[in-house]
Amino acid sequence: MEDNNDIFSSQPRGIPEPALRRLPKYYHYLKHLQTQNRISVSCTHLSKALMVDPTLVRKDLSFTGIKGKPKTGYLVEGLISAIENFLKINNNKEAFITGAGHLGTALMGYGGFEEYGLKIVAAFDTDKEKVNTSIHGVHILHPEKLPELAKRMNVRIGIITVPAKAAQETANLMVKSGIKAIWNFSPAEIVTSEDVIIINENLASSLAVLSHNLLVISKESN
Amino acid sequence: MEDNNDIFSSQPRGIPEPALRRLPKYYHYLKHLQTQNRISVSCTHLSKALMVDPTLVRKDLSFTGIKGKPKTGYLVEGLISAIENFLKINNNKEAFITGAGHLGTALMGYGGFEEYGLKIVAAFDTDKEKVNTSIHGVHILHPEKLPELAKRMNVRIGIITVPAKAAQETANLMVKSGIKAIWNFSPAEIVTSEDVIIINENLASSLAVLSHNLLVISKESN
DNA sequence: AATAAATAAAGATTTTTTTCTCTAAACCTT
């Protein structure tokens, strides 16, 4: 995350990452409003529902290019399409996943990605027991098949769920195969050429926040 | 995350959340150095290995109270214990998980939490097929058993992996049962009393960053 | 039609986080 920022910092001035990360939050809630047939919504409303400062909501939404009307707010439908368009949610994004262990399996079975246009189209694992089987409808292949398939299917997103030791090697294989964005779930730091996007998902970070704040609370109540 | 900040903002001035989130990164790498019998390490070294500015590394580490020596850096062992102590990694933290679907199952099978002292001691699911079975050695119970068990075992951490609809209800049950920290993997926003810590893990956020940056790259190469 | 209330939008301010600069300490080399 912070690691990738510098690649873009020289640019005209895009959306700040925190704002970008809040957009799916709005999107998900707006989809909910839509099922309840709400026509319009104000920042105040979104602010209360999602616990984000109302001015910040407005700033965030403005990056998508949408305009609201005083007194009424934004059209729910318009806002949804604006976010979809900005995040390219409707562009189907095909991804490979490497590492068909527990976490990989969970991600393959996790339905939540479809809402954002991501589809896992193949999985790779070195375990002979797993090769040529399917998990949650995703076929598992040996990593040696990855380069050819990536090129043939023009897959540009790779998800890494292998152990830390194998992470860099896996990333190298992906990059060599033309993959342009890597979502790394392993705790290892991955180094690639500058034109590849690396997003690190580090569950330990959240656990640290949880654990430390729990400690702070305990001290307070003494 | 940002939602919980205000609870602590009135305090003497603790560690900033970004710094807190980087600590496990250092910790993991230091453990690796330890297996290679390295005695000491400098911020410059950590900086290069983890792609974090060296002064920032120093600032981050200083929050744990550790002192380094000019020219040599820090003792690997000392640094490890300082972080362990600061994050209370060696305090065993027992947690409940609610929702034994794909994501819940993955988290139960995910070995990475033990490194940080977290142990999932029981799971809860309303599905009768699942109740009284075990997944990855974790026993699954009906949620009605949660309050009593939480009090008996003095469990203070709850992990939510239920669908968005059921998230708030699950959180209410947890809070009523004495749980003080909730790690929410559902996309729903959870509201509780102020003394409960909520950490939202939102995979869609990362996906948004990935997707948007991929778009930015594509435009650049035109 | 006039007034009031709600809200978007723009910009200023504040806060937070990161980066830069300088100093002093520790070690190494000669």
Add this chain to the structure above:
DNA sequence: AAGGTTTAGAGAAAAAAATCTTTATTTATT
């Protein structure tokens, strides 16, 4: 022992992000 080099540490500066303030617009109400 002297000088050079590396590095921690403290504090200043810059950058980034969030919050606050003001203004103007729109709708509803009288």
